[in-house]
């Protein structure tokens with residue numbers, strides 16, 4: 001299922017050069033399954049035409065509160081009652097100032113004021129010149145609008161249409177879509193700090209060779225994203241993977257198991273959830289060759305000795321905070337067969353309240369997976385789905401099991 005399936009979004013455009021990005025945003029929302037009703041202010045029509053937005057949204061655009069197409073002539077009521085969310089992108093400095101005072105002298109502001117506040121979230125994607133953005137009046141308005149229940153998204157940083165450089169650009173359409181999807185997720189981990197390990201580790205043999213595994217990091221990154229969507233402050237400690245960082249997630253890149261161990265230990269003290277999805281190498285080469293190992297004339301294979309790596313999850317699970325339940329630890333087991341038996345045994349061996357089993361060879365690199373959740377009392381299967389969907393379900397299971 002698409003992330004915005006069955007969601008009806010009113011996309012409001014106010015006057016600003018970032019209106020050109022609203023066209024792409026409209027397409028991105030529809031691609032995620034949403035239906036989109038565009039409402040524009042008069043100023044927005046100076047930057048992009050209603051014709052463009054109508055063609056992209058496949059619906060007639062509303063600009064005026066006097067629009068006679070609505071039989072009861074109450075477009076502001078009708079449009080706001082249908083909406084699952086009102087997303088104003090771009091939101092100009094002037095429009096935010098207007099909202100703050102509850103003014104309603106055009107259709108879009110009237111509709112924002114008339115929306116049922118507890119049912120229809122209002123999300124603003126500001127876009128303006130950097131001086132306008134940092135002006136105390138704008139910053140004051142952002143604080144007040146947030147207190148009034150609006151979700152004011154971040155601004156981007158970089159070159160602006162006016163030729164200046166700084167904060168104030170509208171976020172890119174894909175970023176806004178991710179933030180909107182997150183806004184619809186229940187805030188089950190609000191105020192929690194979540195630490196996730198993800199991906200493989202790489203254990204060097206010499207400067208050009210090493211030992212690694214097929215873990216892609218996708219499940220760990222999906223969990224990091226789902227935990228962030230659920231309102232947590234999330235850090236992902238990532239082995240070598242080729243994945244983009246989910247929005248709002250702090251990422252620390254590491255290479256070896258020892259690096260990952262160090263990165264986890266220095267951060268886990270503040271966490272209330274630790275999810276170990278990384279496929280950590282069990283052994284490393286005892287002596288990493290400083291120079292590339294060359295073949296010998298006799299054809300002998302190099303004599304490699306191995307040392308066991310620290311068991312990151314095992315060590316964290318033994319800590320006082322984990323034992324007292326202040327830190328909730330979740331382990332993963334990638335097995336090739338007898339999943340339930342091995343997952344139950346691994347849960348006990350690692351001393352964690354929840355262990356998630358999956359069939360390793362079937363999931364590595366794939367966008368889909370199926371999970372087996374094993375705790376002290378039960379075994380529960382989460383059937384095959386895409387990793388983000390599974391991650392959201394896992395996050396809900398974690399939230400439900402947390403004591404503190």
Ligand code: CTP
Pocket residue numbers: 197257276277278279280281282309310311312313314330331332333334346350
């Ligand atoms: N893990 C870890 N540090 C290690 C090894 C594993 O934190 N050095 C974590 C993994 O991230 C995973 C869990 O422990 O959450 C289980 O990993 P796995 O390698 O399957 O467990 P092992 O104890 O190494 O068991 P096996 O004998 O199957 O390799």
